[in-house]
Amino acid sequence: MAISKIRLAALVAIVLLGASGCGPLTDSRKAGEIPVHLSGVNDSVCPMTMSVSNRDWQINYLGVYVSNPEVRIDGRWQALNFQKNDWQTKKVALLKFHGMCEETPEGNTRLLLDASEKLMKLATNLRFTIGLPFEQNHANPLSQPSPLNDSSMFWSWQAGHKFIRLDLTNPDTQHNFSYHLGSIGCESDAPVRPPEKACAFTNRVEMILPMTQLDTELDLSLSVSTMVAQVALPQTEGCKFDPPSEGVCKQLLHNLLHRPWLDWE
Amino acid sequence: MLLVALLSACDQPATPYQWQLPYNVPEPVVPAENPMTVEKVALGRALFYDTALCRNSTQSCATCHQQAYAFAEPRRHSVGATGDKVSRNALALVNVAYNGNFTWAHKGLADIEQQLLIPLFNEDPVELGVTGHDEAMLARFDTEAYRDLFDAAYGDPAASWDRIVKALASFVRSLVSFSSPFDDYAYGGDDEALTARQIDGMKLFFSERLECFHCHGGVNFTQSSKHARQALDLRPFHNTGLYNEDGHGAYPASDQGLASVTTRADDMGMFRAPTLRNIAVSAPYMHDGSVATLSEVIDIYAAGGRGDGITNPYKSPFIKGFALTAEEKEALIDFLNSLTDQQFLHNPRHGPPPQGSE
Numbered sequence: 001m002a003i004s005k006i007r008l009a010a011l012v013a014i015v016l017l018g019a020s021g022c023g024p025l026t027d028s029r030k031a032g033e034i035p036v037h038l039s040g041v042n043d044s045v046c047p048m049t050m051s052v053s054n055r056d057w058q059i060n061y062l063g064v065y066v067s068n069p070e071v072r073i074d075g076r077w078q079a080l081n082f083q084k085n086d087w088q089t090k091k092v093a094l095l096k097f098h099g100m101c102e103e104t105p106e107g108n109t110r111l112l113l114d115a116s117e118k119l120m121k122l123a124t125n126l127r128f129t130i131g132l133p134f135e136q137n138h139a140n141p142l143s144q145p146s147p148l149n150d151s152s153m154f155w156s157w158q159a160g161h162k163f164i165r166l167d168l169t170n171p172d173t174q175h176n177f178s179y180h181l182g183s184i185g186c187e188s189d190a191p192v193r194p195p196e197k198a199c200a201f202t203n204r205v206e207m208i209l210p211m212t213q214l215d216t217e218l219d220l221s222l223s224v225s226t227m228v229a230q231v232a233l234p235q236t237e238g239c240k241f242d243p244p245s246e247g248v249c250k251q252l253l254h255n256l257l258h259r260p261w262l263d264w265e
Numbered sequence: 266m267l268l269v270a271l272l273s274a275c276d277q278p279a280t281p282y283q284w285q286l287p288y289n290v291p292e293p294v295v296p297a298e299n300p301m302t303v304e305k306v307a308l309g310r311a312l313f314y315d316t317a318l319c320r321n322s323t324q325s326c327a328t329c330h331q332q333a334y335a336f337a338e339p340r341r342h343s344v345g346a347t348g349d350k351v352s353r354n355a356l357a358l359v360n361v362a363y364n365g366n367f368t369w370a371h372k373g374l375a376d377i378e379q380q381l382l383i384p385l386f387n388e389d390p391v392e393l394g395v396t397g398h399d400e401a402m403l404a405r406f407d408t409e410a411y412r413d414l415f416d417a418a419y420g421d422p423a424a425s426w427d428r429i430v431k432a433l434a435s436f437v438r439s440l441v442s443f444s445s446p447f448d449d450y451a452y453g454g455d456d457e458a459l460t461a462r463q464i465d466g467m468k469l470f471f472s473e474r475l476e477c478f479h480c481h482g483g484v485n486f487t488q489s490s491k492h493a494r495q496a497l498d499l500r501p502f503h504n505t506g507l508y509n510e511d512g513h514g515a516y517p518a519s520d521q522g523l524a525s526v527t528t529r530a531d532d533m534g535m536f537r538a539p540t541l542r543n544i545a546v547s548a549p550y551m552h553d554g555s556v557a558t559l560s561e562v563i564d565i566y567a568a569g570g571r572g573d574g575i576t577n578p579y580k581s582p583f584i585k586g587f588a589l590t591a592e593e594k595e596a597l598i599d600f601l602n603s604l605t606d607q608q609f610l611h612n613p614r615h616g617p618p619p620q621g622s623e
Contacts, residue, residue, distance in 0.1 A: 046531075142291065152479070155478070190459075
């Protein structure tokens, strides 16, 4: 059950910036590099903080798997690869956000596509999946390359990985909220046996974002408050491994599908 | 100088160490400045079991790290060579080569070589008590047997503390355990390796209801882990709600965990999640050895902490308590027992070297 999502974000500002050619985007970046920034989050402290409905929340953990990037050129989808590094395989990238904790690596706040500037300039859309393909999701963790062997993003062979992991704490009440999105209803004999067929709810989210031709210096903005919009955080522990058909899980998935939680900056 | 270096290299016919890891288990990350060799592991093994490495020759590393107990010891806390109380329970030396962090709570130790300086040179408390006696103690290794071992390992028969530490680190790295019934089932694909009840316990272990695997996840059953194909930081320190002395989250002043190292208030009571491999034989449990049995450990986690610690504001959000039937608890303990690796516990290569070899 793949879930499609097409949004046409406002692009005027980006167009103007790109056309001017001398805007604030003067830092040199690699071809195919797409920085991902958190919006509405103070990431200069540890842990990171944000405000939702006038309440402060600490972000203890935020990780997102992105897979199967594609661009549309002349109306046809063209598959791309990520550049391989500790945070990316050819088809999978892990975004991970940490506050400025001492001795803590910054995590990974960019996607690095294996694509030339020329190719990116021709693209009119970027498509990718939030989540992992079935094969990688349920493969033997011992044989998985980084970042697929990050145990903090892994449930088990049976259930696979967390596609999104968001852990929040209210510093005043110590109330915790977690959103762990992944495939649900995966059948096998044991947690360390992979399922033979697709899970009842795959819970992958397909994202399609418009691209402005000729502008290759695009940044993505990830809004945690938009991810949890219309969810009464103080009244729920969140959604972990629960079916997406009801309650908080339903609203959270609705947000991923229909609200601009990940968009061009 | 170059000539000397080349000659030295020629004098050191060290044999690269073969890990012989089962089931495609990834090799650990080994510091480039201390590559694993058969000769260094052999020297480290001799040193590990030798009381000559202790100021008053009353202890060896193996005094507090006993193979039968997964290289832990069956007492709440260790006692140093001069009688000092060591505040923490001796950690099991199981797959230490894969550790992302060392000791119960320290962010600043990059590798085993650095950690080893603590039991060797620590003065408060004194453990092996080398400080102030280091030169005199080095002379103990000026024997024919040790000269041969040092010569084989380093191409030079002289002992030095740097060489001792590197050899000990190499031996400790060689203590790997991946041959438990769980491994046979999970990675070997042997459906008969676990009982039905152990599989039931495994399902509980990996459930969101119990949350065990959030901190004890991955191939080494701890997030404080890395290997050749996994180099990412996983933030492995947790407050499990064992204490709350002042109602504001304080752990006993004698040991406040990571906060003692970082001085950050938020690190109060945070300790590293140890591996659960061979956990059934490494009682007692927790950083201070204050929990005697696995059954009691599970009771504490089921209650969401212990006593006042349940309301500790620094407690991990995963320690929130759960309900467990008696049958489920037995199944969970059965599963934890399946992580016991008898080959590891009885591997003669991990034991004392044969008499007369050092």
